[in-house]
Amino acid sequence: MVSIVGILYLQGCCVPHEKILKKLGVETRRIIYANDLDGCSALILPGGESTTMLKHITPKLEDAILTFAKANPVWGICAGSILMAKHVKNPSQKSLGLMDVTILRNGYGAQNESFIRKIPMKLKENDTFEGIFIRAPQIESIGDDVKVLAFDDEVPVFIEQDHLMATTFHPELAKDDAIHRYFLSKIES
Amino acid sequence: MNEERRKLNIGLAEMLCGGVIMDVTNVEEAKIAEEAGAVSVMALERIPSDIRKMGGVCRMSAPEMIMEIKEAVSIPVMAKCRIGHFAEAQILQELGIDFIDESEVLTPADEEHHINKWDFEAPFVCGACNLGEALRRVGEGAAMIRTKGEAGTGNVVEGVRHMRNLQRHIKALTVMSQDELYAEAKNLQAPIHLVQYVAEHGKLPVPNFAAGGVATPADASLLMQLGAETVFVGSGIFRSQNPAKTAKACVDAVAHYNEPVKLLEVSRGIGEAMPSISMEELKEQEKLAGRGW
Numbered sequence: 001m002v003s004i005v006g007i008l009y010l011q012g013c014c015v016p017h018e019k020i021l022k023k024l025g026v027e028t029r030r031i032i033y034a035n036d037l038d039g040c041s042a043l044i045l046p047g048g049e050s051t052t053m054l055k056h057i058t059p060k061l062e063d064a065i066l067t068f069a070k071a072n073p074v075w076g077i078c079a080g081s082i083l084m085a086k087h088v089k090n091p092s093q094k095s096l097g098l099m100d101v102t103i104l105r106n107g108y109g110a111q112n113e114s115f116i117r118k119i120p121m122k123l124k125e126n127d128t129f130e131g132i133f134i135r136a137p138q139i140e141s142i143g144d145d146v147k148v149l150a151f152d153d154e155v156p157v158f159i160e161q162d163h164l165m166a167t168t169f170h171p172e173l174a175k176d177d178a179i180h181r182y183f184l185s186k187i188e189s
Numbered sequence: 190m191n192e193e194r195r196k197l198n199i200g201l202a203e204m205l206c207g208g209v210i211m212d213v214t215n216v217e218e219a220k221i222a223e224e225a226g227a228v229s230v231m232a233l234e235r236i237p238s239d240i241r242k243m244g245g246v247c248r249m250s251a252p253e254m255i256m257e258i259k260e261a262v263s264i265p266v267m268a269k270c271r272i273g274h275f276a277e278a279q280i281l282q283e284l285g286i287d288f289i290d291e292s293e294v295l296t297p298a299d300e301e302h303h304i305n306k307w308d309f310e311a312p313f314v315c316g317a318c319n320l321g322e323a324l325r326r327v328g329e330g331a332a333m334i335r336t337k338g339e340a341g342t343g344n345v346v347e348g349v350r351h352m353r354n355l356q357r358h359i360k361a362l363t364v365m366s367q368d369e370l371y372a373e374a375k376n377l378q379a380p381i382h383l384v385q386y387v388a389e390h391g392k393l394p395v396p397n398f399a400a401g402g403v404a405t406p407a408d409a410s411l412l413m414q415l416g417a418e419t420v421f422v423g424s425g426i427f428r429s430q431n432p433a434k435t436a437k438a439c440v441d442a443v444a445h446y447n448e449p450v451k452l453l454e455v456s457r458g459i460g461e462a463m464p465s466i467s468m469e470e471l472k473e474q475e476k477l478a479g480r481g482w
Contacts, residue, residue, distance in 0.1 A: 012206060014206070047203075048204050048205075049204070049228040049264055051263065051264060052228050055437075111198070111265065111285075111312060134204060135201065170200060173196065
């Protein structure tokens with residue numbers, strides 16, 4: 001069966017994900033309503049503004065995402081990682097609570113404090129990855145079930161919990177599809 | 190601004206895609222905008238429709254007013270400086286504003302030069318009526334372009350004209366040969382490497398948002414369907430009969446811009462739109478879109 005990767009398409013940076021996945025030969029689908037998830041094998045929660053996305057996530061769509069995430073890979077990027085965290089601070093807000101994580105919104109500051117740094121990580125082919133942090137959230141603490149795949153200055157920036165993963169930086173803006181390929185590998189396993 | 194900073198600044202513009210950026214003049218309005226789901230707010234002392242009424246020189250807003258708004262919301266905050274007024278831009282950058290709008294809505298400070306935006310670390314958004322103007326601004330370092338429309342009129346006709354114009358010209362470039370592109374760069378008065386980028390990719394090198402005269406959710410949807418990636422709504426929110434409802438309806442209309450069923454639903458029961466002006470009522474010198482060169 002051909003895998004379809006859903007991208008939550010309510011607001012944010014979606015098109016670059018579509019382009020990368022297309023290049024990798026994977027079909028994508030824009031997820032706006034709960035039934036859009038039918039037949040998808042994985043879901044991306046993109047970067048953008050988490051407060052705006054929360055306004056658009058209806059109770060029905062929320063239920064569908066929570067059910068989907070029990071058995072399928074979900075990847076949250078920046079704002080998407082805020083949606084995935086169990087606890088959100090600065091200020092505190094609602095979330096989907098999929099991963100056992102406490103996260104600070106705008107944890108590094110405003111746009112002046114946005115930065116790009118080489119992130120060391122232990123995925124197969126790449127030793128480092130271009131970490132593009134834009135008004136990024138900061139992971140404050142993680143539960144025992146959460147594994148860190150990359151740190152920046154001792155702060156976790158790429159984490160996974162079974163089939164769920166989150167990055168506080170933007171792999172879709174880098175010229176490297178290693179993290180997308182890693183995410184796709186979760187579909188098969 | 191080096192290439193790395195430029196990537197971060199264009200990246201921030203990408204994060205705002207599919208959202209609504211709202212003009213706000215105080216903390217209360219900023220909170221209403223955030224609560225309605227705005228992706229960003231533009232902090233300014235007077236919204237365009239009031240600027241039109243009051244006349245005189247319109248400058249950058251007071252720093253303390255911008256700071257108050259910045260502290261009241263968690264979404265990115267933008268602020269405007271006058272065209273060519275790089276000292277105002279320096280002040281806004283020092284304030285730590287997330288995006289600087291070098292805006293024709295304020296009175297231009299320089300009638301020949303725009304700000305050299307490469308001198309700054311902060312991202313800039315600039316207005317444009319056509320492709321040549323858009324690419325000149327990108328050449329100067331803008332990280333986001335917004336079509337100008339005619340701010341403060343509640344009349345979307347100029348916004349539509351500018352977006353149509355831009356999209357038509359972008360499409361035309363994609364079918365031109367290399368030798369034609371050199372000639373076209375001359376016609377457009379735009380840097381050749383940016384003209385080549387547009388021809389190759391069929392889009393601007395930075396996100397392309399729309400502004401000017403948006404008064405209803407339907408207006409916002411129209412501009413999105415014409416190719417805008419996000420919409421600025423200025424006077425349209427806080428000069429409408431019911432700002433909170435109008436704000437939320439515009440946010441929904443942008444997220445669901447190509448779903449008529451949803452557009453009908455959000456257009457119901459939001460009350461009267463802002464007072465509006467037809468283009469014929471405006472004298473040539475009252476038009477803001479002609480500012481910028």
